[in-house]
Amino acid sequence: MPLERLFRFFSSLRLTVALLILAMVLVFLGTLGQVSMGLYRAQNEFFRSFFVYWGPPGAGWRVPVFPGGYLLGALMLINLVAAHWRYFRPDWRKSGIVLIHAGLVLLLLGQFATDLLSVESTLHLREGEAKNYSEVDRRVELAITEITDPAHDRVVAIPQAVLQRQGEVRVTDLPFTVRVLRFYPNAMVSARPAGATGPPPATQGFGPQVQLTPLPHVTEMNKRDVPAAIVELVVPSGSLGTWVVSEYIGQPQTVTVGNRTFTLAMRLQRIYKPWTIKLLDFRHDRYPGTDIPKNFSSRILLTDPRNGTEREVLIYMNNPLRYGGETYYQASYDPDEGGTVLQVVRNPSWLTPYVACALVTVGLVLQFSIHLFRFTTRSASS
Structure with a gap:
């Protein structure tokens, strides 16, 4: 079914890898763009946009040539939520993974809120x-x-x-x-x-x-x-x-x-x-x-x-x-x-990075502790 194929596409690991590669390329292009545009204009053109546009010098038109920061961030968020929904099965032994994913989602949403709401x-x-x-x-x-x-x-x-x-x-x-x-x-x-x-x-x-x-x-x-x-x-x-x-x-x-x-x-x-x-x-x-x-x-x-x-x-x-x-x-x-x-x-959302990092940290510690407990239990029983 079309919806099922679409869901599998957005929850696939291949999409995750592709988005990470595109994000690294975007950072590289944005860094180069600072030379001719300056820091603030490059931030708006590359990272605070859905697409990066290009047009011939002096022309009054431009066309989208690369995904911008907002688009990549939105796709990463969709990919993360869809993958979690697809592969997660209720199990207390995976509670750490739930906290890690929640922290990553909050981190992406918090950065988007900061871009929209913060004023310097x-x-x-x-x-x-x-x-x-x-x-x-x-x-x-x-x-x-x-x-x-x-x-x-x-x-x-x-x-x-x-x-x-x-x-x-x-x-x-x-x-x-x-x-x-x-x-x-x-x-x-x-x-x-x-x-x-x-x-x-x-x-x-x-x-x-x-x-x-x-x-x-x-x-x-x-x-x-x-x-x-x-x-x-x-x-x-x-x-x-x-x-x-x-x-x-x-x-x-x-x-x-x-x-x-x-x-x-x-x-x-x-x-x-x-x-x-x-x-x-x-x-x-x-x-x-x-x-x-x-x-x-x-x-x-x-x-x-x-x-x-x-x-x-x-x-x-x-x-x-x-x-x-x-x-x-x-x-x-x-x-x-x-x-x-x-x-x-x-910056009304200044607390979100701290809360997100705390969730990821607790999730990592909890998941590691669960695996360590299971490992020591099996070792003792054997």
């Missing part, structure tokens, strides 16, 4: 500075801030994923429509030369004073792409003009619609928290008589008005702060040692 960001603080948000290093957002009321700002953030679509964005709180005319994944924005010919990239704000130069994708680990966009603001009566937005433009650009005033700014994507962290002191300790780093530490003040929390915490290497489902690690510091950079990790 950074918190950069100068001494005496307090923030209630962290920033995602490699994603930007267009922040439209209403500053009409001096005592209260209202911010609308359009994430990079939406800007990349190069379409219209309508937000109820805004009296205009944002039309993304062009999006550049990486571009330099510099002062427009005095003798430049041709039209400027935009008509409003700093647009007439700058030039925009598209750049290739950055692959170095210590660098990143700086996206830019050309946006048009449209009201029912017509267009208000076009603006260039980029992190290279350090000052917000202002636009007034009726009696309401707004600013436009491209910035790193922010993740706001209901608590505030203030840097009280940063220390960079060295071994006496040398410049060899001994320790980096940040003394911070954590304030959470929801539960009245206000306490000092010392964050240093291998001693992170865990609070509100997030973990704050000491990651870097400013060259003048007057500021710190904390890595912020939110």
Whole structure:
């Protein structure tokens, strides 16, 4: 029967071996891909995808040429469950094998959940500075801030994923429509030369004073792409003009619609928290008589008005702060040692690898003990 043949295929040892070989090839290809793509893009192209795609340089199409990490992981999970279902027979002497398989299934599911749910960001603080948000290093957002009321700002953030679509964005709180005319994944924005010919990239704000130069994708680990966009603001009566937005433009650009005033700014994507962290002191300790780093530490003040929390915490290497489902690690510091950079990790499934490894360990010990007991019993009876 077709279903029986399909079940035998997914539960076969040959499929297990084939998937392991494909996984090793994928790791090899992904490692090579980091040279031209960079680490983060290679992770998305090879491991966080169902297929690896290829297309001729400059072409607008790509075809799948190899299974990606998600597809191989899903097939491994199906193969493991199907094989267990096919070959397992209820027997207390195989209880260790059940625990081993359960641990492997949990490990695969936990890794998939980590890829989908975990978020990494950074918190950069100068001494005496307090923030209630962290920033995602490699994603930007267009922040439209209403500053009409001096005592209260209202911010609308359009994430990079939406800007990349190069379409219209309508937000109820805004009296205009944002039309993304062009999006550049990486571009330099510099002062427009005095003798430049041709039209400027935009008509409003700093647009007439700058030039925009598209750049290739950055692959170095210590660098990143700086996206830019050309946006048009449209009201029912017509267009208000076009603006260039980029992190290279350090000052917000202002636009007034009726009696309401707004600013436009491209910035790193922010993740706001209901608590505030203030840097009280940063220390960079060295071994006496040398410049060899001994320790980096940040003394911070954590304030959470929801539960009245206000306490000092010392964050240093291998001693992170865990609070509100997030973990704050000491990651870097400013060259003048007057500021710190904390890595912020939110991973709801962080316990799954530990539980999975514990299950596998208990299963191995239990299975070995069962076989050892049977062996010693037979030896004694003989």
